[in-house]
Amino acid sequence: MTAQDNQPRLFSGVFVRRFNWGLLLATLSLCVIGVAFVFSATMVYGDPVAGARRVSDLPPHLRQVLWIVSGLALALVLTLLDYHDLVRFAWFIYAACLGLLVLVLLIGAARSGARRWLFGIQPAEFAKLAIIILLAHRHGGRYAPRDLSSYLLDLGLILLPLGLIVRQPDLGTALVFLPTSLAILFVSRVSPRALLATVLAGIILAAGVLGLLLLADRPGLDEQRRARIERATGLSAYQRQRLLVYLFPERDPHGMAWNKRQSEIAVGSGGLTGKGFMRGNQNILGFLPRTVAPTDFIFAVIAEEAGFAGSMTILGLLGLVIAAITATAVACRDGTGRLLCVGCATLIFMHTFINVAMTIGLAPITGLPLPFLSYGGSFMWVMMASMGVVQSVAVHGRREGRSGAVRRRGRPSGFKRL
């Protein structure tokens, strides 16, 4: 029997039966809603540009459509590709992302104080997927190493890109990166005690840095001591400033505090059913700053114009996406596939949770996009790619795969049905 026979072909019976249609439907609904509200949030800029020749001339909602369509194509390729083949390149993908993260620090383009863009893409977004694939690769096999040195290697593999992301600084992405990695470790057979110890150590470290930060921030401190304490935090002046503004948004009354208050008002004034499509005053009158309304604060636009009903629809669809991925994970008979799904689900959840909590003023303003809804290319592609990986798990994951020597002996025949 050849590998060809095991590959469910596009729209073959097996493919159709195994494909996670619910997931596709939920993501597509979110994308359509996203385009509509990006349109609502950006039409304030003026009339669409007539006779646009380049992508950058297109109005934002059409660019978003372009990114969705290209993202869907990418997802389709990844669906057809057996994720076992993808996972074989885990180290290569990881190394490439690390390289890009280093490069972005060296030559990246800075926007509003942070160096995140490299040739129009944000490598940090792709690094999230890379760490999911790598950790799934390391822990998915039946014979995954369980000793302490392996665990420490895991931590190193997580902290290396994390450090580079914090350097940009992109604290929002870092805030997603860590829980996603830890969730994979949690589900895999890593010792719960080691995991707990790591989390505690992390909390103590964070509390220590925070404490030093607050100490240095105390008024009436003499400058030399302040400088010493500030050095001890190991953070740059800009990072310290950003952190303090997260903690005390009122220190940036025209920036973050403004965004926070306006976003709260937008959500709250939406009421049960909202003010109607393209009728959100907060959005139209520019109280929600127009630079962030279609991106990080798209949820505020939706909540204002579609009300509680709208925000519940969004949360419901995102919950459906997470549930569908979890179902695929459980249905999968292969550790690697399960871990890939767990990673992707956690990634989507963390983005959703932090973004929505930020919109209603429960979390610091970190600048995280909302999956499938926020305007932006890099993140849309990452989301579509993770959906492709999950579908690949759904389609190809009904049998066990092995990395390394086990795989080379030939694949066990795929289960025709569960």
Place this chain on the structure above:
Amino acid sequence: MQSGKPKLIEANRILLLGALMLAGLAGLALALYREQVLRHSEYDVRHRRQSIRRVLQPAVRGRIFDRRGQVLAENRPSYCLAVYIEELRRPGPWRNTAEAVDRMLDRLAADLSLPREDSIEDIERHIRLRLPLPYLAWRDIDEIALNRLAEYPGELPGIDIYVLPERYYPLGKTAAHVIGYVGRDRPEPVPGEPFDFYMPEMRGRIGIEQRYDRRLSGIPGGRLIRVDARGYKHHAWEGREAIPGADVTLTVDLELQQVAESTIEGLRAAVAVLDVRNGDILALASSPSYDISRMSPAPAPDYWRELLADPGRPLLNRAISGTYPPGSTFKPVVALAALGHQGFDPYSSLYECAGSIKLGGNIMRCWRRSGHGPIALRQSLAQSCNVYYFLLAMEMGYDRIYQQAESLGFGFSTGVDLNGEASGLLPGPAWKRRRLNEGWWTGDTCNVSIGQGALLATPIQMAAFTVALANGGSLYRPRLVRQPAATDGEIMLSISWPEPGLQVVRDGMRDSVNTSAGTGNRARIEQWVVAGKTGTAQYGTRGGVHAWMIAYAPFEQPRYAVAVLVESADAGGGQVAGPIVKQLMRTLVQLDSSPGWLINGGES
């Protein structure tokens, strides 16, 4: 199956994680319920309360005073109806919003019985260029409309009353050409300037308003004001204060200006009165004048048409922009040119005037057909003998005259602080070659020597020359506004003449006014000894004349210089311009002894 394969990733941990995540989303849903449903009314109030308006604070334009502090130009409040277009935003392209605003204004126009002053194109331009700013649909609305608006039934979202300072000229036609007027300026956005909407609204169009626009206009400010849905203003939280424009004090004296204007009322004429010691312009009149109080913010269309159609060309400032042959008032220039000429003695050099001379085939005449007989410099000026100057000019050559006239400012604008000044014309061989491709003939020299031919001068030039003659050779820049630090005048050119000769020229001009044979004896007054020179300049081919007179006084210690021009006069300079000079001099005598005179101007 699963339990039999202990090394497979456990499904229950995955399910636990999934459940945790869904619980997290449920938590968010609860929080959203609280914010959007339970606390909705609270947020709704906050939302209604806030609506930002950018309120422009126009800079109050500086006032214009005469030298003794009388107001020549000031500001009055004008009520405007402003529309905040952003608050009336309609879905879809901006065209929809523009149409909605247009319809609303049509309705308002009917309700307030105000005719529309704008069109949808204006609204669209405003949306394109200055969206955050209020759109002023009506400016300067009257009290009746204001009251109707205050009692307007129903809500008027996005509408407010704006108070703009409007320029106001209390004196109407007085000193119109000096003051000028302002007009509404359509501001263009300045790329890169975050406050590009803080542009001055009014621009000086002409006169002092134009020349000193930057000093007068100041810098407008703006504020962001939060208003609620009904238009109540809450508090301003950001902005820039307007910086009012600086006042401008002119050197002109209003009383003297009014007298000067009354002396030439009904004529096409110009008067300039200058301070001999520093070039300050004490009066600058041009007739006919126009009413600048009807020119701002834009000239009334029928008034504007009337002004343009008027054959007297009231918009023309004859004192600085009108160019005329100076006639005999140019003779002192020729006399001064002769002073340094070898062999010329101002006392004893005589020329025989037989009433005319023959030059080639032409006969050049003196105004007195019978001739003056043998005549010296002093008498030639007093009696304005033409033949004397023909012979003198021919003897010394044209170059000397040309150089003398050039160093007295002929052919150049004087640099007075008004735009649109003419430079006149000082013809010479080079000019004639260039313009007419002809050589310079002796006849040309003779013509220029009596201020005729192609020679052209403005009244302000003649006044500036008179100042230099009276003060002994300092050609000042005539000025309407004194720089704060500069009490001394600005000397443009300096020239010195041999003292005895200069005295003869001055004596000749004194005799012109103070002897019975003098041409300017109609300008004679009792209090001061006035020195002057009349001119009757022929123009065209139909025998029309312009009447001129230049004069200064008091003779011993000159303080005031006067130049008077009457266009197309029906008699000579002495008869027409003489009495005008007399009236001006009488006023000056009065003012000179009145308390407070020249206090603002400094007593140099």
